[in-house]
Amino acid sequence: MSSNEEIAKQVVKAVGGEENIQSIAHCATRLRVMVHDHEKVDVDGVEDIDKVKGAFYNSGQYQIIFGTGTVNRIYEEVTNQGVTGTTKSEMKEESKQQGNRFQRAIRTFGDVFVPIIPVLVATGLFMGVRGLVTQEQILTLFGMAPENISENFILFTQVLTDTAFVFLPALVAWSTFRVFGGTPVLGLVLGLMLVSPSLPNAWEVAGGTAEPLQFLGFIPVIGYQGSVLPAFFAGIVGAKVEKFFRKRVPEALDLIVTPFLVLLIMITLSLFALGPILHIVEGWIFDGTRTLLELPFGLSGLIIGFFNQIIVITGVHHIFNFLEIQLLENLGYNPFNPIVTAAMAAQGGAALAVGVKTKKAKMKALAYPSTLSAFLGITEPAIFGVNLRYGKPFIMGLIGGGAGGFLASILGLKATGMAITVIPGALLYLNEQIIWYIVVNLVGITVAFVLTYLFGFDEKMEENM
Structure with missing residues (x-):
């Protein structure tokens, strides 16, 4: 090599x-x-x-x-x-x-979240490992029971699993400032201000154990632990405000005046205008997502599993990062991940069928590594390199994704994290769900493989390439 x-x-x-x-x-x-x-x-x-x-x-x-x-x-x-x-x-x-306005907006959204995803992946893995080691069957192997787990150990795991979400606004604001040309450290501090311990904790307010502060008698002010949109838009506006002052403040005063004005203006705007409004919008988006995921008879898995990889082709799939973060933050688990995993595994199954059936050595050499890549959670090689070339394998992969997603929905699978799928994603299902997770993936792969092998690929298609 x-x-x-x-x-x-x-x-x-x-x-x-x-x-x-x-x-x-x-x-x-x-x-x-x-x-x-x-x-x-x-x-x-x-x-x-x-x-x-x-x-x-x-x-x-x-x-x-x-x-x-x-x-x-x-x-x-x-x-x-x-x-x-x-x-x-x-x-x-x-x-x-390039692309229409919506595509450009989603691409920018992706630019903001891609650097944050590794931290959220690690958090999900920590949750999965905690779920594994605290299972009664695992503890029994060491002669222990759940009540034997020390409070210090639980506290240690909470540090690992809660930190990224507690300070999520700081990560989002930092990355948004970076993408929109502001000074990232200003975004970081602005995000930390949004989760200041001086403000009523968002989770406590939601749980009814704390009340929002009331300004002017009608503006509710709370912390924004786990929120995304307030920090995201604060980052966009903040970066533009910083650029405005950088051009107008004399260089000798820029180091002192610009950060002062940016942080003063943005925390005021964020707490009294952007935050309250976007917090409501965030709630609407979450409610809509949850409604879709709670459709009866496995319809949510069927719909999402079938259409997910079509959305990947358009390049606007980064919006799913925001949806998954909301699910984890509000529910404590992620029912979207197992459905998407089935869709990705199915595209790998379709590419595998092409590799098995093709007589061209070059296509075999492309299909098999693409299949492995899909099983590791990256479907672009299978989609663009194999399945879309012939058209029908991609469609059979969509059907397989719908079948696997349907089963995932019926079984009620719930990931402990996000952003890793198929084989690596198994780490998110160590809390007694692992067998069903494997079954869901095998269903997606098998349906796509069989349909592609029987109806989605033949020698005539190769001759026309």
Whole structure:
């Protein structure tokens, strides 16, 4: 297998050389390249490169899928070769012009949440491990019972599982300031102000053990522990307010005056206007999501499981991050994750059927790694590299996702966290749900595999490619 340095050189050559690269950046799984001339890109050559799991053109960018972790190393090697193009911020400005207004808004939403997701993944894993070690069957192996667990141990696990959500507004405001061109540390402090212990705790207010502060007799003021939208919009407005003052405050006073004015204006605006209004909106969104998830007879799983990967194609699936955070924050569990997991596993099952049935060595070499990637929670290689090429396998994968999602809904599976799925996602179901979680995934995979093998792929389709 080629080294990362060699792969980087091959990528640069395949996209038309350094002179054809307008800008280059990366997200969690993909290397994103904007080129001057699309005709100079050797599409087949890119897909033949080691570690490449698929490539496609979307939103004005040529996107090469490497997968989590790998993409960071390839990007580093590409930049080590002196390939810079434009800056990352300039690339974002160029990308903002691509797609409709809704797509651009969701893409920005994703830019804010992608850096936060690893922390929330870790939190979910901590919850899963706590669920495992506190199970009565596990404790029995060590001659213990639930009542033998010390309070100090419970306190320790609460530090691990609660911190990210308690200070979630600080993480969101920090990342939003960063994305919108403000000073991230100002966003961090603003977010911390929103969860200040001096304010009534949001959870205690919701539980009826505390009352909101009343300003002017009608403005309720509370802390925003676990909230997303107030911090998100505070970050957007705050970054713009900072830019406004940076241009107008003399340089000699900028260090003192600008942070003072930004924090003063934004905490006032956040507590007395943005917070109360957006807290209500957040409640509406949560209620709508919960209503969908509580549809009877497994309809929620059927609908979400079928349509989820269609939404992934549009690139607006980052909105799900916000929905999952709300579910975890308000319910303490995530019923959305097992349904989405089934949808992803099913696309892997469809790609596996193509790999088994195809007679082309090149397609087998692409389908099998794409299948593994889907089973590890990254479906883009299977979707763009295999299933969408032939069309029908993708549809069979959607049907498999609907079947698996239906079962997940009927069984009432509940993840302890978010953002990891299929094989890694098993860590979120260690609290006595693991067998049913495996069954749900196998149903999605099996239905998609059988339908694709029997009806979704044949030699004639290969001949027409």
